[in-house]
Amino acid sequence: MNARHTAAPSTDLDHQREAIAGLGHELRALVDATVRTVTPADVLHRVTDEVRRLTSQLTGRRRTRTEIPHVDEFPGGIRMFSPVTGPGNPLAPPVRVTPDGDGVTGHCTLGIAHEGPPGYVHGGMSAMLLDELMGWACSAAGTPAMTVSLQLRYHGPVPVETPLRVHARVTGTEARKVFVTGSITTEADGDRQLVTAEAVFVAPDPERARALFPER
Numbered sequence: 001m002n003a004r005h006t007a008a009p010s011t012d013l014d015h016q017r018e019a020i021a022g023l024g025h026e027l028r029a030l031v032d033a034t035v036r037t038v039t040p041a042d043v044l045h046r047v048t049d050e051v052r053r054l055t056s057q058l059t060g061r062r063r064t065r066t067e068i069p070h071v072d073e074f075p076g077g078i079r080m081f082s083p084v085t086g087p088g089n090p091l092a093p094p095v096r097v098t099p100d101g102d103g104v105t106g107h108c109t110l111g112i113a114h115e116g117p118p119g120y121v122h123g124g125m126s127a128m129l130l131d132e133l134m135g136w137a138c139s140a141a142g143t144p145a146m147t148v149s150l151q152l153r154y155h156g157p158v159p160v161e162t163p164l165r166v167h168a169r170v171t172g173t174e175a176r177k178v179f180v181t182g183s184i185t186t187e188a189d190g191d192r193q194l195v196t197a198e199a200v201f202v203a204p205d206p207e208r209a210r211a212l213f214p215e216r
C-alpha cells in the first residue's frame with residue numbers, strides 16, 4: 001500500500017516521515033522491478049532517462065556527511081535512512097524492530113535484490129541484519145555502542161521472499177564492552193537457526209563520541 005494514502009499525520013514531523021517512507025516504498029518497488037525485469041533494451045533506455053529526470057527533481061540543500069537528519073532520533077531511535085531499518089532507504093528491506101522479553105526482534109522479508117546464491121540471501125546481507133539488530137539490542141539495554149567484532153556462522157541458506165525473524169540480545173557487559181548474540185530464522189520455523197552471530201560492541205568514551213558524532 002502507498003504510505004501516502006494512510007491516516008492523516010498528526011505533526012509536521014510525522015508528515016515529513018510519511019513522505020520519506022512513501023518515496024522509499026516506491027523506490028523499493030522500482031529496485032525490485034529493476035532486478036527482475038527481462039524487458040528489452042529500448043524500454044530500459046527509456047526508463048533510465050525517466051529515472052534521471054526524477055532524480056534531478058530532488059534538489060535543494062543536501063545533508064552533510066555527519067549531519068543527523070531532523071527526522072531521526074539518535075542514538076537508539078528512529079533512523080529514517082538506515083540501510084537496514086530505514087523506511088526512506090530503498091536499500092533497506094526495511095526491518096521492523098520490536099522489543100521482546102530478552103532483547104529485540106526484527107521482522108522482514110528480503111527480495112531478489114538481496115540475493116547471493118539464486119533464491120537465497122547474500123551472506124553479507126545476513127551479516128548486516130544481525131549487526132544492526134545487535135546494535136539495537138545494545139541501545140535497548142541502555143548502552144548505545146559500535147561493533148568492534150562480529151562472528152557469524154551460516155548453518156543453512158536463508159530464503160528470499162520468505163518472512164524472516166532476526167533476534168538479538170545482550171548476554172553481558174564489561175566496562176564499556178557489550179557482548180551480544182543474534183540469530184536469523186524464518187517466521188515459519190523459529191526453532192531452526194539459519195545464521196547465528198556473536199559480537200562485541202563498545203560504547204565510545206564521551207570524548208570519542210563527540211569526535212565521531214560532532215552534530216549530535
Ligand SMILES: CCCCCCCC/C=C\CCCCCCCC(=O)SCCNC(=O)CCNC(=O)[C@H](O)C(C)(C)COP(=O)(O)OP(=O)(O)OC[C@H]1O[C@@H](n2cnc3c(N)ncnc32)[C@H](O)[C@@H]1OP(=O)(O)O
Nearest residue numbers: 075131132135144145146147148149200202204205208209
Ligand atoms: C554518546 C553517543 C554514542 C553513540 C554510539 C552509538 C552508535 C550506534 C548508533 C545507532 C545504533 C543502531 C545502529 C546499529 C548499527 C550497527 C552497528 C555498526 O555498524 S557500528 C559501525 C561499525 N563499527 C565501527 O565502525 C567501530 C570502529 N571502532 C571504533 O571506532 C572504536 O573501536 C570505538 C569508538 C568503538 C571504541 O574506541 P574507544 O577508543 O572508545 O575504545 P577502546 O579503548 O579502543 O576499546 C574499549 C574496549 O574495547 C576493547 N576492544 C576493542 N576492539 C575489540 C575487539 N575487536 N574485540 C574485543 N574487544 C575489543 C578494548 O580492548 C577495550 O577493552 P579494555 O577497556 O581494554 O578492557
